[in-house]
Every structure is written in C-alpha cells, then in structure tokens.
Amino acid sequence: MVDHVIETEHLKMIYPGGLEAVKDLSIKVRRGEVFGFLGPNGAGKTTALNMMVGLLKPTKGRTLIDGEEVKPWSKTVKEKIGIVPQETILWENLTCTENLMLLANLYEVPKEEGQARTARLLEELQLTDKADARAKALSGGMKRRLNLAMGLVNEPDVILLDEPSPGLDPQTRRVLWEYIADLPKKGHTLILTTHDMDEADYLSDRVAIIDNGELLVLDDPRKLKASVGEGDVLELAFDEGADLHKAADDFASLGFIISANVTAGRVVIRTKDAMSRLPEVFEFVKEHDSEIRDVRYRGNTLEDVFIDLTGRALRDGD
Ligand SMILES: Nc1ncnc2c1ncn2[C@@H]1O[C@H](COP(=O)(O)OP(=O)(O)OP(=O)(O)O)[C@@H](O)[C@H]1O
Ligand SMILES: [Mg+2]
Structure with a gap:
C-alpha cells in the first residue's frame, strides 16, 4: 500500500x-x-x-x-x-x-x-x-x-x-x-x-x-x-517577416511530419528520426523561398506537455 x-x-x-x-x-x-x-x-x-x-x-x-x-x-x-x-x-x-x-x-x-x-x-x-x-x-x-x-x-x-x-x-x-x-x-x-x-x-x-x-x-x-507523442522535436527559427503559421501548415502536409505548430516565435515540428530528416527539412524550406536562421533539436520536455495541455508555452508566462 x-x-x-x-x-x-x-x-x-x-x-x-x-x-x-x-x-x-x-x-x-x-x-x-x-x-x-x-x-x-x-x-x-x-x-x-x-x-x-x-x-x-x-x-x-x-x-x-x-x-x-x-x-x-x-x-x-x-x-x-x-x-x-x-x-x-x-x-x-x-x-x-x-x-x-x-x-x-x-x-x-x-x-x-x-x-x-x-x-x-x-x-x-x-x-x-x-x-x-x-x-x-x-x-x-x-x-x-x-x-x-x-x-x-x-x-x-x-x-x-x-x-x-x-x-x-x-x-x-x-x-x-x-x-x-x-x-x-x-x-x-x-x-x-x-x-x-x-x-x-x-x-x-x-x-x-x-x-x-x-x-x-x-x-x-x-x-x-512520453504522453505528448512519439518522435523528436525540431524548433526552427525563420527570418523576420516569415509567415510561421503557413510554414507550419506546409510542414504538416509532409508525410514524415507527425505535427507542426507555432510556439514562442518558432515553428516546432515533431518527427521520428529528426536528425536524419534535417536535409529534407532544409530542402523543403528552400523550395518555399524561405530561410532557416536557427535549428534546435531535442527530445520531449515538460514544456511540450504544458503546451499540449494549454496551447501556451511556460516561458510565455515568465
Ligand atoms: N494575498 C493575495 N491577495 C490577492 N491575490 C493574491 C494574493 N496572493 C496571490 N494572489 C494572486 O493569486 C494568484 C496565484 O498567486 P501565487 O503566488 O499562488 O502564484 P505562483 O504560482 O506561486 O506564482 P509565481 O511563480 O509567480 O510564484 C495570482 O494571480 C496572484 O496575483
Ligand atoms: Mg510562487
């Protein structure tokens, strides 16, 4: 007990x-x-x-x-x-x-x-x-x-x-x-x-x-x-003026992307085997006449759990 x-x-x-x-x-x-x-x-x-x-x-x-x-x-x-x-x-x-x-x-x-x-x-x-x-x-x-x-x-x-x-x-x-x-x-x-x-x-x-x-x-x-979902996360920062929501929607149409959202000024995509997908991601962005300024690769964090539950980032509340 x-x-x-x-x-x-x-x-x-x-x-x-x-x-x-x-x-x-x-x-x-x-x-x-x-x-x-x-x-x-x-x-x-x-x-x-x-x-x-x-x-x-x-x-x-x-x-x-x-x-x-x-x-x-x-x-x-x-x-x-x-x-x-x-x-x-x-x-x-x-x-x-x-x-x-x-x-x-x-x-x-x-x-x-x-x-x-x-x-x-x-x-x-x-x-x-x-x-x-x-x-x-x-x-x-x-x-x-x-x-x-x-x-x-x-x-x-x-x-x-x-x-x-x-x-x-x-x-x-x-x-x-x-x-x-x-x-x-x-x-x-x-x-x-x-x-x-x-x-x-x-x-x-x-x-x-x-x-x-x-x-x-x-x-x-x-x-x-683990409850947030499978796969790893890529956080992509774009140049100023980029339409992040459109970028996220475009990503979501790709077969290997599990999900794509905009959080805290970045496009956050979830995919299995994210590292090996990086060249495709860059190619895809280039085809859309956009440029990635910075990429962060990570596993799930409790922040993802919070976003999943509330739609907001924890750090937005700071
Ligand atoms: N003595 C008080 N009188 C009125 N409202 C209060 C009082 N103390 C806290 N609050 C309000 O209650 C809410 C919760 O406050 P609380 O201090 O418990 O939050 P917290 O999660 O500890 O935040 P933080 O991370 O900033 O410490 C806030 O909206 C705060 O403004
Ligand atoms: Mg407190």
Whole structure:
C-alpha cells in the first residue's frame, strides 16, 4: 500500500477581491518522494503550498498530514514541516550561525544538537567559510542557501521548497539540485514549486502541472513526456517577416511530419528520426523561398506537455 504523508482534499482559495487562485486541489504526496508543482507565474503554486501548511486558511477544503487535519500553526505542522519560502527571509544583522541557532531555538532543538546541526548544514550547503559573516554581507545565492538551511534545522519529515533556485548561477544551481535530490535518501519528503521545466524534470519523482489554479495533470515526468507523442522535436527559427503559421501548415502536409505548430516565435515540428530528416527539412524550406536562421533539436520536455495541455508555452508566462 502506498504511504501518503500529505493529502489535500478539494483545496480552494478565493482571495478578497474574488480571484480564484486555487480551484479544487486534491493530491496525495507519497512518503519519501520529491513532488513538484510546475506552472507559470501566478498559477497558484505558492497559494497551494501555504494552504497545505496552514499559513493560509483555505476558502474550502482541508489538508491532512499523517492523517491529521492541518490547523494554522499547529504543533504537528511545526514538528513535521519545514518551509523555505519564495521570498528569502533572514535576520540581516545576524551571522549565518546566529540565524540558524535562532531558528533552532524557536523549534526548541536542544542547544548542543542545534550547534551540531548548524555546523553540518553550513558545511553541506558550502557556507562554512561564511559562518560568522552577517547575512546582509552574503550574495543572493548564499542567502538562498542559508534560507534552505534554515528550513532544515528542525529536521522536518516534509520539506516545502517554494522556487528553490531562481537567481542562482548555473553551477550553484547544480550544487543545490544535487543537495535537494539527496534529501529523500535522508528520510525527507519534498514538495517543491517551480516554473522551470528542467528543474521540475530533474528533481521530481512526480510532477503536478498547474495553470490558473487548476491541476491539469499529475504523473512521473517520464510518463508525461512520453504522453505528448512519439518522435523528436525540431524548433526552427525563420527570418523576420516569415509567415510561421503557413510554414507550419506546409510542414504538416509532409508525410514524415507527425505535427507542426507555432510556439514562442518558432515553428516546432515533431518527427521520428529528426536528425536524419534535417536535409529534407532544409530542402523543403528552400523550395518555399524561405530561410532557416536557427535549428534546435531535442527530445520531449515538460514544456511540450504544458503546451499540449494549454496551447501556451511556460516561458510565455515568465
Ligand atoms: N494575498 C493575495 N491577495 C490577492 N491575490 C493574491 C494574493 N496572493 C496571490 N494572489 C494572486 O493569486 C494568484 C496565484 O498567486 P501565487 O503566488 O499562488 O502564484 P505562483 O504560482 O506561486 O506564482 P509565481 O511563480 O509567480 O510564484 C495570482 O494571480 C496572484 O496575483
Ligand atoms: Mg510562487
């Protein structure tokens, strides 16, 4: 039997003013998995997360953690959940160590244990040499990592990460991804939100795609990608002024093309064995007195899944 650590039942949030930010969210998070919410800006990810941990009272519905209903600021939540909010929150005038120790105190972690955890977390998140630096003297990426450490200091069963890596350089992002990916091995369950399809794909065991407050689909990222269709994708950029929709229609008439669409200013064609078809594609374009400026070749991504479901690109929402 699958062991669920969190279960939401018909969560709904209507903000004052009438905006329905989350419509009817029922999900079950498995113990020990990385569960990703993927959706564009404003999809309702933060709202959903905040309701799940009792920071925001739902208009309707409820959340169960280990079968117990979440109440705002309840002991269960405090003991079992660690949340790393989207907006970095630190005490700017305290050092890294002091920030962590202050939080350990709030969580009533015994002092020596708190010190040991603080030292370990600083080490794991590569902040040891900044242990005695004030938070205000850290770079943005370091602040983000300190914030993650602060969410872990009470060693919660479930960790919620709201957009773990915006603004990080690619290398720091990788370090953070590796660290996050390891957390389930240490017994944690992870729930994260992101509008970055690569992040969702790399980290999540299962992904819930949400848009306009609605859960569109929930599955293993590999299965989601496979569901979009067979074949590989070629993204073609044309010179300015080209009629992209006509180009897509022309491509669609070719026998070996599975589908052709226009997305984010490019003609996106799907075909089996795309690489070997490239000469034919170029020839075809030339025959139509057009010119290709740039070609990208790739397999399916979660972005394709999003486009398939909504007709829009995720990145359009950025
Ligand atoms: N306190 C609030 N009062 C009114 N509307 C709000 C409030 N907080 C969020 N919203 C609205 O609810 C919708 C969902 O917002 P939310 O922050 O949950 O989205 P998100 O998916 O986390 O987006 P992002 O990727 O930008 O973080 C948005 O339209 C937003 O403007
Ligand atoms: Mg958000």
